[in-house]
Amino acid sequence: MLKRVFFSIILPLGCLVGAIFILLTINTTYPKAANDSIPTIFIHGYRGTDRSLHGMIRRLDQKYDWATETLTVNVSPDGDISTTGTYDKSAKNPLINIVFEDNRATLPQQSMWTKKVMSYLQQNYAIKKFNAVGHSMGGGAWVAYLASYEKNKSYPQVNKIVFLAVPFYPEEYVNGDQQVDIKNANNVHTKFAEKMAKQLPDNTEIMIIGGNLEDGSNSDGEVKLDSVLYGEKLFAHQKVVTHVIKGPQATHSSMHESTVVDKYVGDFLWGQK
Template identity: 35%
Template sequence: MNYQRSSNLKKLKVFIAIIAFLAIFNVSKPTNVQAASSDYIPTIYLHGHGAGARSTDDMINFAQTHFHATRALLVVVDRQGVPHFFGTMDKSTYRPIVQVVFKDNMNTNFNVTSGWLHEIMTQLKQNYGVTKFNAVAHSMGNMTLLYYMLNYGKDKNLPQLNKQVDIAGHYDGIAGIKDKPNSNWFMKSGRPAYITYDYQHALKLRKNYPYKQVKILNFYGNLSNGTNTDGRVSTVSARSIKYILRGRYKSYRQVKITGYMGEHSMLHENPKVDRIMGDFLWNK
């Protein structure tokens, strides 16, 4: 009898302990979800020309390790422009990351690629409840993002851009194609002396960019070898986004990376870039 009573007492204590644990969990869980919901601003990563997931993997891995971001969704846009979503994301996802991959990764019609991004953003709003987003773009991904904002920036039914990170953007030409090293410069107005068709087109649509809404961080490289380029993009071209969006952005900061680590492709493999970018996205 004493043994049975002791056994029952132990079971009762275990039961009470479980109930107490569940009560504490249920009380604290909404607080955690609420805290996570305040960080439910997905960050979209866009790769450059001829690239894919690997070109943004290191940046995402750094964000996971050092800023506790969550790799939530992979969106693969097929050659017909149809996005396919993989992974899970909801308002409890802490600092969610959405990695975008274009199968047609050499398409330079930015009205087309921005249309693909528009479809992604539409589905993020409809299926994942996204109302705000951040964006990180490298190389040609910057042109997709810029054209998206110029073509659709006034649509308040879409998720609204919060913070924008530009890395090695070729807004006013690519070295050796529509630009040559040391052949362009900024005039007193801040406008490049020579502008490409794409740049001129962007200037015409600049007022579609949301007014005083977006904070911009712009990284550009200089190999310090006399060319004033990152090997692909001149410093003038990479910095020329400031003139396009003058008076429109909420804040603008540019960061120069010099030497080997300032090379075009090394900019998305650079821990210094990753650290500054993470602080900008999540600590400010």
């Protein structure tokens, strides 16, 4: 009887407890990232907020220990700058989040604000070189800024660029009022991108990530994949790597919440060891 109880109850229970103990004591480990003092600066997309890219920033810091969240730079509709957090130039791969309070502004306006922020960062924190990450229209803000100021040595110079679900020609959005706000007769986005490509040094490293829901739309639900991948043609003289996220998880707003995208970004920016 005791033998039967042991094999039917006590032994399985002991195995279960042991398995739980092992699971609780195992720490998930991730590849180490190279330590660099060059900051990585993020700009959110159309109608974005401080929360849009904060999840990715927090994961890169707290989950993977690849980088360090430092500053959030807020830009008012009048162009006034305020910051939260503390920038430490000795921090491991410091991360900075730029937030436009007027999150529906035009690309030329965002370019001017970005110029002002970059000048502020150089003057107050001696930042001379940076990595750029932009989601959707945030990538457009980087394009417009770099097209206008990349060769101006009084501003920080770009090191690497990540374009996340960024449209590169006017037929960019599948639906919604975003298409009305961004597309215009002058094809301003494409013109900025073409100018930027001419400004950037040939050795500039660029990563382009797009999404395909594989539902027949050839898009991430908002941005057509062809428009994203047009960047390969625009930046033919630079060093470009592309990735396409596929399936239901590849929605436009989910791109910056994807752990797969996290890994692509970490590998590209910091060359995990």
